[in-house]
Amino acid sequence: MTVLAACSSNNKESASNGGTAEQSKTIKIGATAGPYSDMVSKAITPLMEEKGYKIEVVEFNDYVQPNKSLDNGSIDANLFQHIIYLNKFSKDNKLELSAVSSVPTAPMGLYSNKIKSIDDIKEGSTLTIANDPANLARSLLLLQDIGLVTIKKDADPATISEKDIETNVKNLKITSLEAAQLPRTLDSSDLAVVAGNFALAAGMKLASALQLENMAENYRNVVAVRTKDAEGQMAKDLKEVIESAAFEKTMDEQFQGFSKPEWMTK
Template sequence: MKKKGLAALLLTLILVLVTACGAKGTTDSADKGSAQNDQKKSLKIGATAGPYSDMVTKAIKPLMEKKGYSIEVVEFNDYVQPNKALANGSIDANLFQHSVYLEKFAADNNLDLSPVISVPSIPMGLYSHKFKSVSEIADGSTLTIANDPTNLARSLKLLVDMGLITIKEGANPATMSEKDIADNPKHLVIKPLEAAQLPRTLDSTDLALVPGNFALAAKMDLTSALQLENMQEKYRNVVVVNTKDADSQFAKDLKEVIQSKDFEKVIDEQFKGFSKPEWMTNK
């Protein structure tokens, strides 16, 4: 009986030690994973080709490299892949979208993404080769606008600000479309198209509402617009990361770099006409 009791006691001690070691191993593994995340120094940042890719390359990348990071800029040509690539870990952050689009896209696709900070953004503008002012716009004029969720709501809001249309009460800003127009006193013929096509339509249509990045890509002069957008903060582009990385060191460093005087200097010198967010203008 004594031998059986001693054997049982030894077995109990072994189980306790194994369990303790296993728990420590799990804790050590979690701590190691967290430390690796915080110490990550090689980053891939996605951006749509054009001015925001340029902003990452010219204003963010050099300043992050001064902090010891290795930065690869990954360019995209649509508004879908940058978030999917971020969610699946192909990239570590992206810059191409405003908060309204981010919230809807993340909800629709069950993605856990979070904004880090807003950046200077290009205002949308109403352009025409036929009219020199909003007051000159003729009845029945044809207007092309972007058909993607990122820009359509902004286009309609700019038309409202100019007094050209009104929107139905209760229209959802995230899903708003031309079907939500309540009044159209000038009987504008509104044609939604892919945003990249809009600059070219100015030769064959009366008016075009062109998002700033596509206007610059087409070498359009922002100051030639009949009217530029008075941007709401929720429509300014944001740097985005996976929510699990929102408190990581690299996310904190991205925010610190963008809030720096060196970043603003590059914006002032190389991104003239970009509309600065409130956190930058109210410093």
């Protein structure tokens, strides 16, 4: 975990040092490395600073610590996960966390350095996908949309895994790995399904994907806080900032290709 940007807490008690987010306007927001930490830094922080907040951006490289750190008060909000994962992780770990608002999200994509189109995918091609629940389900649903696999109709959207593959149309040889490693597998495997944040962090272009996912609303990332803070002023200010015209303008200018939540497109 690395603090990307640190601001002094002036003389007020920091929310992350035993206080609550409501006792101080110095708050820590955690996000995964790449576009979501950039989103906090470039789109959320300036607007929150206009409201008098001092923001520290904390970067994570996994999908476990951001929620545990939020729960224990090390950070005051996070941005890295969709609502399905938030709800499941909270239930499994007995945490009380809540979503504030959904944000534009980099879509999952099927990429290849060897294959130029979906029609060129051969029998027995090698494929790497994420092994974490947050990305595995989306990966398999993308493969189903393309027509490479079919998923059992009774599969739970929160826990879809390779075991739920009913038909592997091309007999793909599937290997699951940590999501952050997937861009590096493109030199050794025929195909890889890569989450948008890790693709962008690796210097890949979303437009270079053989196909991007048709993202369901519940797979768009959310800003989350502790449930006890969900009705407090900090959460209200975060929601107001995210749902502002200024935030959307930054999305349009600096986060092109991100899938916008329905509330933003109405």
